[in-house]
Amino acid sequence: MRMNKPGSARLLGLMLAAAMPICVHAPAFAAPKAPAVYRNPILHADYSDPDVIRVGDTYYMVASSFHFSPGVPILSSKDLVHWTIVGHVLPKLTFAPEYDLPGPVPTDDAGARMPRDMRTSGQRYAGGVWAPSIRHHKGLFYVYFATPYEGVFMSTASRAEGPWSPPVTVIAESGLEDPCPFWDDDGQAYLVHGKVGAGPLVLHRMSPDGKRVLDAGTVIAEDSKALPVLEGPKLYKRNGWYYIFAPIGGVDTGPQAVLRSRNIWGPYEHRSVLSPGKSALKGPHQGGWVETPSGQGWFAHFNSTGAYGRIVHLQPVVWKDDWPFIGEPIPGAGPDEVSGQPVTQHPMPDVGGRFMPVWPQTSDSFARRKLGPQWEWNHNPDDRRWSLKSRPGFLRLTAGSAINLVSARNTLTQVLQSERSVVTTRLDARGVVDGQRAGLAMFGAGIGSIGVIRKDGASHLVFSSRGVETMGPALSVGVVDLRVAIADQAARFSYSLDGGKSFVEMGGTTLPKFSWWKGARPALFSYGAPKQSRLGVADFDWVTVKKVDQ
Numbered sequence: 001m002r003m004n005k006p007g008s009a010r011l012l013g014l015m016l017a018a019a020m021p022i023c024v025h026a027p028a029f030a031a032p033k034a035p036a037v038y039r040n041p042i043l044h045a046d047y048s049d050p051d052v053i054r055v056g057d058t059y060y061m062v063a064s065s066f067h068f069s070p071g072v073p074i075l076s077s078k079d080l081v082h083w084t085i086v087g088h089v090l091p092k093l094t095f096a097p098e099y100d101l102p103g104p105v106p107t108d109d110a111g112a113r114m115p116r117d118m119r120t121s122g123q124r125y126a127g128g129v130w131a132p133s134i135r136h137h138k139g140l141f142y143v144y145f146a147t148p149y150e151g152v153f154m155s156t157a158s159r160a161e162g163p164w165s166p167p168v169t170v171i172a173e174s175g176l177e178d179p180c181p182f183w184d185d186d187g188q189a190y191l192v193h194g195k196v197g198a199g200p201l202v203l204h205r206m207s208p209d210g211k212r213v214l215d216a217g218t219v220i221a222e223d224s225k226a227l228p229v230l231e232g233p234k235l236y237k238r239n240g241w242y243y244i245f246a247p248i249g250g251v252d253t254g255p256q257a258v259l260r261s262r263n264i265w266g267p268y269e270h271r272s273v274l275s276p277g278k279s280a281l282k283g284p285h286q287g288g289w290v291e292t293p294s295g296q297g298w299f300a301h302f303n304s305t306g307a308y309g310r311i312v313h314l315q316p317v318v319w320k321d322d323w324p325f326i327g328e329p330i331p332g333a334g335p336d337e338v339s340g341q342p343v344t345q346h347p348m349p350d351v352g353g354r355f356m357p358v359w360p361q362t363s364d365s366f367a368r369r370k371l372g373p374q375w376e377w378n379h380n381p382d383d384r385r386w387s388l389k390s391r392p393g394f395l396r397l398t399a400g401s402a403i404n405l406v407s408a409r410n411t412l413t414q415v416l417q418s419e420r421s422v423v424t425t426r427l428d429a430r431g432v433v434d435g436q437r438a439g440l441a442m443f444g445a446g447i448g449s450i451g452v453i454r455k456d457g458a459s460h461l462v463f464s465s466r467g468v469e470t471m472g473p474a475l476s477v478g479v480v481d482l483r484v485a486i487a488d489q490a491a492r493f494s495y496s497l498d499g500g501k502s503f504v505e506m507g508g509t510t511l512p513k514f515s516w517w518k519g520a521r522p523a524l525f526s527y528g529a530p531k532q533s534r535l536g537v538a539d540f541d542w543v544t545v546k547k548v549d550q
Contacts, residue, residue, distance in 0.1 A: 042314045059078070061134075131146070277342075307511070378523070395412070405527065423485075491512055
């Protein structure tokens, strides 16, 4: 199967440098010499609420996926800095019919925080998977997660790549968040979690297989003054101490706290161990602690970064008097300071000399039998209306009716993987019918998009921003290349009618938003007018994603 190559990448407006391609997936080969240092962020990508573990010589990371399907992405790494996507825990979100995106939905200008009654509006924006935890116990991988309306769930697998077991309901109760399991030295299992709204931390005994809690739970930490907005607990044991890593103060500006006790039930003492200090990061927040085989400690956490979402940083961890010190000393702080600040760069982790220059997958020729692991649908897809087989080498989206792109099913998305990037796709629009739209968007509240619309028997280029459409020229050819260039929290759209040799900008600059707890992300879409009965198709030949050096 051939892959049609887009034309030369002439960057628009914000970007003058040539675009550098991001690898789809680096093949295995003899590892080169590791770089001396890494720079933060290690992933300029919206993998919020990350948790990490090590199994043997491999590190695994999971992150929140909210209303995107498949749910719970899993990434792997050999050196804690370079990561690739190995799969997802949940093939679909099966917890409620709203995850199939029926019924009325908010407008394109809906805010980032959805009201509590959103569960009655026929969808689950901002619902779905919140803050998963990953552990490895007796030969099995365990992933625990909460959905805010349905409860706490768990899945297991013998391999991180899957297959994963169907999710088991551990607690059937709404309003819970951020669960983390723990197996003690005597084999007793526990589960700690928070409550929606960043309430107290609650601890349960669990059955040894981790499938159910054995009691109603006990509040082990609650202090609205000293520990405001307490959430995201991760439970560990070291040197006879029980530790709970838990951020406080809110995702935008809050620090990372650690609680410790000699008894798992408490009482717990606490301190902030990672704060903004004099760094540029305002909220080094929520993540997981892991150690290398040599005993080095590391903390992977997110930082809220506007339209890009919550991106991943890595901090060194050292222990002082059985307390973790994360990051680097704050300039001017005294020797008794217990909190570090985030590092901008640091010597690479000591992982035994291994260095794997891999990156999360992005570009796709749609030549394989299944979608690459980088892709996630907005809510669950309608599998009758998308295909890689109907026209081999193309992704075919068959339009269903919708009132707008936020309500449309089968919108295919992926996480942005860099601060500056150019995303280009080739659309064959000859199967588009009257009332249908298809194209490329930056998906989130306040959506911007470029694509094709067909009205009265004629197809036109169209740009849309916040629900307002601007008509472009008639599409005299059936194939068009569509592009979005992202830089500095802004996006610019363009199209090419000459096979990618030249691009014409359309619509000016748009400002993507952080929406429904997720960063804006590139998306392929096709949908028809409300109550439209005739179904047209949009065929996407390929997608390329190129990282742009600053």
